[in-house]
Amino acid sequence: MSELSAEPTSVPGPRDGQRLRVAVPNKGALSEAAMSMLSEAGYLQRRDRKELVMVDEENGIEFFYLRPRDVAVYVGSGILHVGITGRDLFQDARVDTGAQEIMGLGFGRSTFRLAGPKGHYSVAADLAGKRVATSYDALLTHWFASQGIPDVEVVHLDGAVESAVRLGVADAIADVVETGNTLKAAGMETFGEPVMVSEAILISGRGSDQDDDTVIQRDTERLIRRLQGVLVARQYVMMDYDIRRSDLEAATAITPGLESPTISPLADPDWVAVRSMVPAKRTNQLMDHLYELGARAILVTTIHACRV
Ligand SMILES: Nc1ncnc2c1ncn2[C@@H]1O[C@H](COP(=O)(O)OP(=O)(O)OP(=O)(O)O)[C@@H](O)[C@H]1O
Ligand SMILES: O=P(O)(O)OC[C@H]1O[C@H](OP(=O)(O)OP(=O)(O)O)[C@H](O)[C@@H]1O
Numbered sequence: 177m178s179e180l181s182a183e184p185t186s187v188p189g190p191r192d193g194q195r196l197r198v199a200v201p202n203k204g205a206l207s208e209a210a211m212s213m214l215s216e217a218g219y220l221q222r223r224d225r226k227e228l229v230m231v232d233e234e235n236g237i238e239f240f241y242l243r244p245r246d247v248a249v250y251v252g253s254g255i256l257h258v259g260i261t262g263r264d265l266f267q268d269a270r271v272d273t274g275a276q277e278i279m280g281l282g283f284g285r286s287t288f289r290l291a292g293p294k295g296h297y298s299v300a301a302d303l304a305g306k307r308v309a310t311s312y313d314a315l316l317t318h319w320f321a322s323q324g325i326p327d328v329e330v331v332h333l334d335g336a337v338e339s340a341v342r343l344g345v346a347d348a349i350a351d352v353v354e355t356g357n358t359l360k361a362a363g364m365e366t367f368g369e370p371v372m373v374s375e376a377i378l379i380s381g382r383g384s385d386q387d388d389d390t391v392i393q394r395d396t397e398r399l400i401r402r403l404q405g406v407l408v409a410r411q412y413v414m415m416d417y418d419i420r421r422s423d424l425e426a427a428t429a430i431t432p433g434l435e436s437p438t439i440s441p442l443a444d445p446d447w448v449a450v451r452s453m454v455p456a457k458r459t460n461q462l463m464d465h466l467y468e469l470g471a472r473a474i475l476v477t478t479i480h481a482c483r484v
């Protein structure tokens with residue numbers, strides 16, 4: 177049996193224990209991906225959707241599964257130390273207590289956009305004096321003000337915002353767009369520039385380097401490094417190849433690695449072996465270029481985990 181407890185424990189106050197307290201979305205578009213990323217980072221995650229708290233004793237960390245919208249409230253008020261939420265949700269929460277974005281997590285990507293019936297509007301300024309429905313009132317109100325677009329009435333709806341125009345409660349909408357399928361199905365189209373580009377983010381209440389509790393500070397830094405490691409492992413592959421010394425400079429120019437490539441001698445003194453991390457997306461392009469430069473025995477392996 178593992179030492180790790182899978183039992184929900186009673187919820188202590190923020191200063192009662194020495195455990196880092198982390199908010200994780202309990203449902204919706206970010207939930208599964210957030211838990212996968214934390215699992216990949218070596219943390220224990222709940223297996224039952226009904227569990228509200230998960231204690232990972234070995235890592236000195238507790239995960240609280242909360243509504244994605246509420247994550248910013250808990251972290252912003254200092255009750256929980258860090259959390260995962262959407263950048264759009266975070267900005268909409270307008271937490272004034274010093275919560276800050278620490279890093280993008282590379283999933284839950286979306287844009288927040290204005291949309292209206294086909295052919296009705298072309299720029300945001302067309303909405304002056306109109307009613308715009310959204311679930312992100314604070315974000316949108318602030319954005320219209322920042323753009324100097326006057327007299328927009330922001331109408332709050334909890335969801336299914338795409339129906340607002342057809343049902344007559346608003347003239348246009350502002351909502352999360354990922355594939356655009358929902359808008360299309362409702363006979364709507366986006367217009368103007370995106371209000372914002374969003375993805376899942378890690379937020380912290382006081383700023384990880386200002387926490388007076390050294391254990392919490394250390395564990396926050398560990399969490400950040402682990403998540404950065406997952407991001408890199410997902411985005412990069414390891415590339416090995418052999419190349420003539422005379423072509424080494426040209427080859428390493430296109431495979432510079434994160435810091436610097438590893439160069440090892442081969443039995444043939446005219447040749448060297450090179451090992452370098454490269455962006456996964458560019459794998460085949462780079463192999464083509466390296467081959468054309470004279471590289472041979474080009475091997476690509478996935479990175480299971482890393483610290484950078
Ligand atoms: N296809 C998508 N649909 C909705 N949200 C998405 C999508 N892709 C990414 N996201 C992000 O997920 C977050 C919203 O999550 P979620 O849909 O769970 O919240 P919600 O709509 O407020 O909650 P609910 O729909 O349960 O009331 C936002 O940060 C949003 O940008
Ligand atoms: O561009 P798409 O890929 O179609 O995705 C965007 C849609 O998904 C979300 O809705 P959700 O399922 O969260 O329902 P809700 O509107 O009730 O929140 C969002 O509010 C859009 O409606």
Ligand SMILES: [Mg+2]
Pocket residue numbers: 204335
């Ligand atoms: Mg939703």
